[in-house]
Amino acid sequence: MPRRASRTTLYIEILHAFFRKAFPLTALHTLFQRAQSPLTKVPGPWYSKWTSLVLTYHWLRGKRAQYVQHLHEEYGRVVRVSPGKVDFSSISGAKRIHSFNRPFLKTSMYDVFRAGNGTNTMFSTQNLDYHARHRRLLSAPISEASLKNVEHIVQARVDLAIEKIGLDMKRYGAADVMKWWIFFSTDVIGELTFGDSFRMLEQGKINQYARDLHEIAGNVGIRIAFPRLIKLASYLPLPLFSRVYASSQRMGFYAEESVLRYERMIAAEPNNPKTTLFTKLFNASEEKMSRPEIIANSQSYITAGSDTTAHSLTYLTWAVCRDDAIKAKLARELETLPDGYRDEDLKSLPYLNQVIQETLRLYAAAPALLPRKIPPSGCEIDGYWMPGGTEVQTQAYSMHRDSQVYLEPERFNPSRWESPSKEMKDAWMPFGGGARICLGLHLAQMELRMATAKFFRSFPNAKVSTLDGFNDDDMEQVIFFLTFPKKKRCLIQASEGC
Numbered sequence: 001m002p003r004r005a006s007r008t009t010l011y012i013e014i015l016h017a018f019f020r021k022a023f024p025l026t027a028l029h030t031l032f033q034r035a036q037s038p039l040t041k042v043p044g045p046w047y048s049k050w051t052s053l054v055l056t057y058h059w060l061r062g063k064r065a066q067y068v069q070h071l072h073e074e075y076g077r078v079v080r081v082s083p084g085k086v087d088f089s090s091i092s093g094a095k096r097i098h099s100f101n102r103p104f105l106k107t108s109m110y111d112v113f114r115a116g117n118g119t120n121t122m123f124s125t126q127n128l129d130y131h132a133r134h135r136r137l138l139s140a141p142i143s144e145a146s147l148k149n150v151e152h153i154v155q156a157r158v159d160l161a162i163e164k165i166g167l168d169m170k171r172y173g174a175a176d177v178m179k180w181w182i183f184f185s186t187d188v189i190g191e192l193t194f195g196d197s198f199r200m201l202e203q204g205k206i207n208q209y210a211r212d213l214h215e216i217a218g219n220v221g222i223r224i225a226f227p228r229l230i231k232l233a234s235y236l237p238l239p240l241f242s243r244v245y246a247s248s249q250r251m252g253f254y255a256e257e258s259v260l261r262y263e264r265m266i267a268a269e270p271n272n273p274k275t276t277l278f279t280k281l282f283n284a285s286e287e288k289m290s291r292p293e294i295i296a297n298s299q300s301y302i303t304a305g306s307d308t309t310a311h312s313l314t315y316l317t318w319a320v321c322r323d324d325a326i327k328a329k330l331a332r333e334l335e336t337l338p339d340g341y342r343d344e345d346l347k348s349l350p351y352l353n354q355v356i357q358e359t360l361r362l363y364a365a366a367p368a369l370l371p372r373k374i375p376p377s378g379c380e381i382d383g384y385w386m387p388g389g390t391e392v393q394t395q396a397y398s399m400h401r402d403s404q405v406y407l408e409p410e411r412f413n414p415s416r417w418e419s420p421s422k423e424m425k426d427a428w429m430p431f432g433g434g435a436r437i438c439l440g441l442h443l444a445q446m447e448l449r450m451a452t453a454k455f456f457r458s459f460p461n462a463k464v465s466t467l468d469g470f471n472d473d474d475m476e477q478v479i480f481f482l483t484f485p486k487k488k489r490c491l492i493q494a495s496e497g498c
């Protein structure tokens with residue numbers, strides 16, 4: 001016993017000595033490194049050289065993007081936002097960071113986007129070969145050409161969404177379009193991914209699945225800020241983190257269940273399965289993906305393809321309804337459509353497309369940091385040397401608010417896209433860029449065109465409602481990785497008198 005006690009004492013002594021001696025040394029070493037780093041030449045507030053606390057504080061408020069934009073306004077297009085992180089809001093910087101040929105790797109932040117089964121997805125992976133294989137396998141079915149085959153599915157869901165919105169407007173005086181656009185985009189991506197929609201539009205009510213979807217954008221923020229606590233929450237009862245963890249596990253479970261249902265469908269009709277964005281990958285004669293990979297990627301389609309499109313549609317509806325001149329111009333153009341118009345007709349409507357482009361500028365759904373890691377050899381960007389391991393990032397929020405590129409950047413003005421300058425086009429990056437550009441961008445734009453056209457043909461006089469105290473403040477953008485309106489609702493009425 002005394003022997004054990006003395007050994008324990010010895011261990012404690014050693015640990016104590018380590019922390020007494022080594023910790024201050026490590027801290028000193030870190031301070032020395034920070035003072036010597038080539039990043040000291042990068043403009044930014046004094047504290048960003050020493051600590052990331054201020055940045056984290058703004059992140060937790062859902063205001064990091066706005067804070068970084070404020071830094072760009074003060075310090076220019078290249079700004080050091082924390083000891084190891086630099087944000088670029090220049091076109092040249094964005095092209096270098098998100099290049100096609102020499103892409104920098106995504107950072108470990110993307111680990112939180114792994115699927116519920118722990119498998120990497122095309123979205124989350126930091127491995128170039130894994131990404132290239134997945135991108136090759138998944139691209140063709142979601143290309144612009146292939147999507148023509150699923151237009152009828154999108155149209156059917158648009159029609160049902162508008163019917164439901166109309167019913168709510170009649171019944172309650174206003175409809176929460178945000179709720180219906182989430183149901184719409186989830187049903188579309190569900191049907192295209194799993195061969196069967198989640199029937200959210202039919203049910204029209206907030207069940208557990210709808211709640212999980214509604215919370216994706218906020219939960220992602222918490223998972224990025226506290227990745228370790230989320231992992232711990234699978235073992236320990238940590239109320240907030242356990243809730244976020246449980247929600248992401250359920251998303252994985254929904255995906256697994258849906259894949260299982262689709263496999264049963266294929267087994268029942270092996271020669272004529274309902275085609276989905278994943279059908280070919282189940283086919284033994286083609287190059288296959290493993291089952292966990294299919295489940296993981298289909299889960300990431302739901303996350304990447306529901307809130308993003310829904311929140312864009314929500315801001316579009318609200319921004320147009322607030323401005324009578326914009327609304328009237330859009331409604332007039334939509335009146336020129338023939339009966340039984342197709343998406344191809346919508347592509348050729350200039351103003352409709354300008355409205356969408358302007359929405360994606362001012363209210364980009366993923367407007368915050370897209371972080372990448374500088375390779376070990378380091379590199380120069382915009383005249384500043386970035387040592388290996390530095391995290392460089394761009395945020396569409398700032399690229400889209402550069403007053404030297406976009407006149408009056410805070411104004412929602414679709415007409416600015418009538419004859420855009422080269423800079424305007426190059427700085428517009430709501431879908432990211434380079435090798436990791438959004439895979440679903442054609443689907444997203446198709447949904448935006450079809451839903452907007454049908455909405456403003458059905459409700460050409462729609463107005464923002466003041467029912468239940470709804471006002472502009474409710475639409476303030478909260479931004480973690482994705483953006484959403486502060487009060488998570490958007491009330492619209494059919495016309496002035498309603």
Ligand code: HEM
Pocket residue numbers: 122123124135189300301304305306308309312364365366370371430431432433435436437438439440441443444
């Ligand atoms: C308006 C709607 C949308 C917006 C604004 C948007 C935005 C983005 C952005 C900014 C990225 C790049 C992320 C990064 O570099 O970290 C991205 C990637 C991605 N998006 Fe979207 N997205 C939208 C809709 C969709 C839809 C409908 C899908 C459906 C499948 C989708 C699937 C993906 C996938 C799979 C990636 C990863 C691509 C890769 O890493 O190669 N997105 N999206």
